[in-house]
Amino acid sequence: MKGRPELYTSYGQDMAFLNTRPKRAWTGGLVVLALLVPFLITDDLLQLLATGFVAAIGAIGLNIVTGYAGQVSLGHAFFLAIGAYTGAALSGSETGRVIGFGITSLPIWLLASGLVAAFFGVLVAPVAVRLRGLYLAIVTLGLVFLGEHVFREWTSLTGGPGVGRPAAIPELFGVRLDRDNAMFTAAQQLYLLMFVLLVIFGVLARNLVRSRVGRAFAAVRDRDLAASVIGVDLTKYKVLAFAVSSFYAGVAGALLFVVNGFFDPGSFSLLLSVQYIAMVLIGGAGTISGAIMGALFITLLPRITRELPAVLPFISGDATGTFTVFQLEAVLYGVLIIVFLIVEPRGLFGIWVRVRNYWRTWPFSY
């Protein structure tokens, strides 16, 4: 097949992990670039990117249940919260104010956070199996409010509203990654940690969705009745989708505040769920790379709008002006969601596909 890279002679070839040569080149290039970045840019940008990578893990999770399996969930903030508190409680140290078990080893609390969140996902799934479309969206929204209440009241776990508790402690093989050491700064270490985790979870998700399970998810999304007629077990796959998605949310939740080091129960509001929905939709529903693009975009958005007052003088940079960056930022979420859904429903991924297709046949692109 030399010289004819796009001729597939088997289904397996077509579904291969990186099925074309440009894809391999691009992915390799991006990974190398991402590994070089920590030595090129400043620490505060690194922290932002690290948070973006964590958000990407969460967005991939939401994309599995919403983008691939078609089960609309506005309850992602709830699962993120469960992961965050499991991680923080397991790795934190017992103080008089908050509980903690002192298990600081990262793989242990990360896995535990994911599993506990997945457990709650499985608990919620039976409701999802019985409900259609928007009923499910509203139920998951209710979950966010119930969760907020529990986390507000359970102060020995969460530290209470406005006060909060320290986030999980990232310790790998006895090295605290959130402290500077001889070779790297804390931001560089956390950036690399989050990047490696994103690659691991991204590859896992990609492998899941191109397998039998992924095809079953897509069948359920496109027409669940038709899927059940051809032998897809709806209950099993809906429960599975929720479990996997919540696992990702739990992992992301546990890592989300590691960079900042502190969080309070007010963080897990409906707004957080909407942000993740925005990541998935702006990035491109039903694609892993889209979810990553969307997550990075939404995470970097505040940073970009902060720079705007310098360029556009009618926007006020501080919180007291008539038209502030904070308002602009909030409006932008809304406007971006609307514009993307109307103009480019496939999101950033769709734009990339169009650019790619233009250049693929260049200069005969029509």
Added chain:
Amino acid sequence: MDEFLQSLIRGLGTGSIYSLLALGFVIIYKSTQVISFAQPAFMLAGAVLVSYLAPQVSFFGAVVLAAAMIAVLALGVERTVLRPMVGKPVFVVAIITIGVDVVIRVVTNAFIGLDVRQVGDPWGLTTVSFLGAEVQQRYLVMIGTTAVVTIALFAFFRYSRIGLAMRAVAYDQEVALAQGISVGSVFALSWALAGGLAALAGVFVATGAGVDQQLWIVALKALPAIILGGLESLGGAVVGGLAVGIVESLFGTYQGDFAPWLGPNFALVAPYALMLLVLLVRPYGLFGKREVERL
């Protein structure tokens, strides 16, 4: 007993607010099969408008004017943002309404500022004696107004020509189109109606305590109401709204005594817990229609 009656009236009062909002949700759902998450923003905008208009044109004039203006705003939103999305998956359209909600709310918040704005209602927190219990006047007004509005709406759908057209569209859009009904204007009208109802509800929420930036959260309580009632049922929306109000109020009064482990302020989330319980038993709500699916 007095305590019970008081909390019942309070529940019916807040419940009638939820009913108004729920009616808006259901009207939009019936004609377009979409849940509009923009209702909270319309509600907030309505209350803020009244707080600005009331000093000029008296409270009651301001309410009518604000409801009309929000109706026009909602109609405009439907025409510009939602119309291009006709025929797209309902989930996508629902998310667009979240975007609309965020935009309108941020703009409205700029007009609220950090203070609490008063809507200038004549009732305040004054109480009257009702069947031997001291209840706040405003709750009785809410119940009365909602009853009148609900009856007017039902009469509109039942007897007017446009109401008939709306019912036809809810029943089957294509057949309605074939009969010469302008489905587009029915969509627009449903949004306008829902906007007006939301504005009215917003004013009621703001009586007593005033308008602040957190007011919109109240509108989301109408979601358990419509789920309880069933998304397709106008009657269900009213009943669901009242039920949510009563449950919330009774929990607020008694939960501290019989279930303190649920924590203070559980009343605020009790509607969501109720919704989960009802849905486990009846996945289509109490009055919703069970859909027969075909391949």
